[in-house]
Amino acid sequence: MCSTREVAHPLLPYPATVTKIIDETPDVKTFQVVFDDPAILENFGNKPGQCAMLSILGVGEAMISITSSPTRKGMLEFSIKKIGRLTSVIHELDVGDKLAIRGPYGNHFPFDMMKGKNCLFIAGGIGLAPLRSLIDYVLDNRDDYGRVDIIYGARSYADLCFKYDIFDRWPKVKDTNVYVTIDREEEGWDGHVGFVPSYLEELNPPSEDTIPVTCGPPIMIKFVLQGLDKMGYKDEDIITTLEMNMRCGIGKCGRCNIGEKYICVDGPVFNLAQIKQLPPEF
Amino acid sequence: MANKSLKKVQLKSLLDKIAGSGQLIAPIQSDGITLFKPVQSGEGVVLDYQNAVIPPKDFFFPQSEKMFSYDTSDPTWAIKPEEGVPERVLFGARPCDVKSILLLDKVFDAEFRDDIYIDKRNKTTIIAVSCNDCRHTCFCGAFGISPGEAEGADLLFTDLGGRYLVEVLTDKGSTLAAECSDLLSDDDGNGPAAKEKAVAPAKEKQMNIDLEGVKAKLDNMFEHPIWAEESLRCLGCGTCTFICPTCHCFDIVDFNNQSSIGYRYRCADSCQFANFTRAAGGHQPRPSKMERIRQRFMHKLRYFVDRYGDFGCVGCGRCLEKCPVNLDIAQIINKVKEVG
Numbered sequence: 001m002c003s004t005r006e007v008a009h010p011l012l013p014y015p016a017t018v019t020k021i022i023d024e025t026p027d028v029k030t031f032q033v034v035f036d037d038p039a040i041l042e043n044f045g046n047k048p049g050q051c052a053m054l055s056i057l058g059v060g061e062a063m064i065s066i067t068s069s070p071t072r073k074g075m076l077e078f079s080i081k082k083i084g085r086l087t088s089v090i091h092e093l094d095v096g097d098k099l100a101i102r103g104p105y106g107n108h109f110p111f112d113m114m115k116g117k118n119c120l121f122i123a124g125g126i127g128l129a130p131l132r133s134l135i136d137y138v139l140d141n142r143d144d145y146g147r148v149d150i151i152y153g154a155r156s157y158a159d160l161c162f163k164y165d166i167f168d169r170w171p172k173v174k175d176t177n178v179y180v181t182i183d184r185e186e187e188g189w190d191g192h193v194g195f196v197p198s199y200l201e202e203l204n205p206p207s208e209d210t211i212p213v214t215c216g217p218p219i220m221i222k223f224v225l226q227g228l229d230k231m232g233y234k235d236e237d238i239i240t241t242l243e244m245n246m247r248c249g250i251g252k253c254g255r256c257n258i259g260e261k262y263i264c265v266d267g268p269v270f271n272l273a274q275i276k277q278l279p280p281e282f
Numbered sequence: 283m284a285n286k287s288l289k290k291v292q293l294k295s296l297l298d299k300i301a302g303s304g305q306l307i308a309p310i311q312s313d314g315i316t317l318f319k320p321v322q323s324g325e326g327v328v329l330d331y332q333n334a335v336i337p338p339k340d341f342f343f344p345q346s347e348k349m350f351s352y353d354t355s356d357p358t359w360a361i362k363p364e365e366g367v368p369e370r371v372l373f374g375a376r377p378c379d380v381k382s383i384l385l386l387d388k389v390f391d392a393e394f395r396d397d398i399y400i401d402k403r404n405k406t407t408i409i410a411v412s413c414n415d416c417r418h419t420c421f422c423g424a425f426g427i428s429p430g431e432a433e434g435a436d437l438l439f440t441d442l443g444g445r446y447l448v449e450v451l452t453d454k455g456s457t458l459a460a461e462c463s464d465l466l467s468d469d470d471g472n473g474p475a476a477k478e479k480a481v482a483p484a485k486e487k488q489m490n491i492d493l494e495g496v497k498a499k500l501d502n503m504f505e506h507p508i509w510a511e512e513s514l515r516c517l518g519c520g521t522c523t524f525i526c527p528t529c530h531c532f533d534i535v536d537f538n539n540q541s542s543i544g545y546r547y548r549c550a551d552s553c554q555f556a557n558f559t560r561a562a563g564g565h566q567p568r569p570s571k572m573e574r575i576r577q578r579f580m581h582k583l584r585y586f587v588d589r590y591g592d593f594g595c596v597g598c599g600r601c602l603e604k605c606p607v608n609l610d611i612a613q614i615i616n617k618v619k620e621v622g
Contacts, residue, residue, distance in 0.1 A: 060536060248548075
């Protein structure tokens with residue numbers, strides 16, 4: 001963590017201000033924030049897939065993935081689902097209100113290893129939030145990567161996050177296909193209906209020279225991994241993320257371990273070969 | 283620096299001198315319980331104890347500590363870190379507890395260096411005291427710890443009857459010994475041999491636990507029925523984790539008493555509690571006591587080894603002594619060796 005403080009205690013957060021709020025779904029909002037000290041952001045150095053600890057002083061702190069790509073300068077974006085005490089308070093924030101942030105934490109998506117390859121992004125629900133940092137990174141460095149296929153699903157149309165990206169911005173980028181599905185038929189929806197794993201098998205995108213990256217609810221990930229296995233992907237090439245309750249974010253508070261790995265520092269990004277080495281406790 | 287010697291009758295003067303020039307933390311007895319406390323002088327410092335109820339870990343990683351204050355009515359939130367500790371001397375740490383501090387260093391003085399912990403480590407000179415005797419729950423030998431050695435301490439005192447052998451282990455120890463040179467004399471050369479005799483009972487009487495092959499076996503025992511069996515009698519009280527010298531898990535909590543001015547604390551937490559891993563939204567990877575006791579023993583004997591290259595236990599025996607249902611890590615080690 002970079003710091004302008006003399007004592008850079010890694011658990012000290014930095015004040016930041018909300019500059020924009022986007023209502024994504026009935027229970028997801030995206031918060032654009034800037035640090036009150038601009039030098040913090042300049043030295044933040046976040047990479048796609050990394051997370052940060054967000055807190056409201058007096059309420060609590062939680063690890064949230066950074067939704068914006070580091071190629072988008074001058075701010076950070078966090079898409080947050082209202083699910084507990086802290087996130088409920090965050091959802092009450094207005095533009096101009098404060099958050100405290102420390103980070104960035106964790107490893108990142110293998111954006112260097114993916115260079116020159118085709119990218120297959122598979123996400124469900126709020127799982128698109130961490131992936132979006134990588135998708136925008138790839139699309140902002142478009143010539144470094146091959147074909148991009150994005151498969152994204154949610155329970156309903158209303159539950160789709162980043163509609164401005166999936167329906168408008170991303171499909172306009174060259175060699176980029178976005179496939180959207182919702183779980184059940186719905187009036188006014190003429191797109192695909194069905195779960196993400198079956199849509200993946202139906203689309204059966206070419207697997208040659210392709211790196212699949214998947215994020216979403218555990219049950220979706222489980223069936224997506226089975227599908228990718230059938231399509232002949234190697235475990236080392238299948239990228240996903242793991243999640244555990246966290247407090248410190250720096251591998252000390254002891255609660256996010258799976259076996260000897262701490263998800264906060266060794267994760268959240270793992271390939272399937274690594275996950276198969278872990279004790280099944282997640 | 284060569285070995286020194288301190289007459290037993292001079293110990294109080296030595297502790298008085300240390301307490302007079304800085305903070306002294308030493309074992310004292312209150313209501314029959316031995317605890318490490320800051321003391322004003324050598325008066326009341328006990329020496330004939332085997333181990334303090336609470337390990338001296340608390341002076342590096344307290345049960346609860348303020349990390350910073352804030353004021354949400356201030357436009358900058360006025361986040362202000364707490365001040366560090368004064369220079370101090372910890373007297374009386376036993377070899378197992380000294381080793382536990384080296385293990386905590388692996389956690390806190392790692393990738394993201396934990397400044398609050400490191401400040402306390404840097405400002406503390408540790409005087410260890412060898413064990414002449416042991417409790418029925420001691421098994422430090424299993425982890426290669428000797429009652430007469432204390433790597434990680436700055437000075438090591440060994441009770442030789444009428445005098446203490448004073449071994450100088452580090453530069454910090456050398457500085458402290460120099461400051462107290464008027465009370466110390468040079469060892470006559472018989473100290474080391476006398477020490478071996480003095481600590482022999484602690485070596486011989488302690489439990490003989492052999493860890494040979496245990497880690498390799500645990501590597502394949504994640505799904506073993508032993509965890510469900512052992513968890514049946516666990517009460518989930520967490521006592522084992524709170525008195526453990528190597529447990530380092532903590533929670534982070536804000537306290538503001540309905541005011542804009544508040545503090546963020548960290549405080550000891552326990553892997554034996556359900557809330558430890560329960561996430562907002564309901565994700566709970568360790569839903570029952572089976573997963574939670576498995577985590578505790580696996581962490582000490584397998585995960586810590588994989589991550590930091592050493593066992594996360596020092597055989598101090600506190601959890602054996604305090605567990606209300608005798609869920610005993612030494613017994614677990616033996617059972618792991620027996621089961622198929």
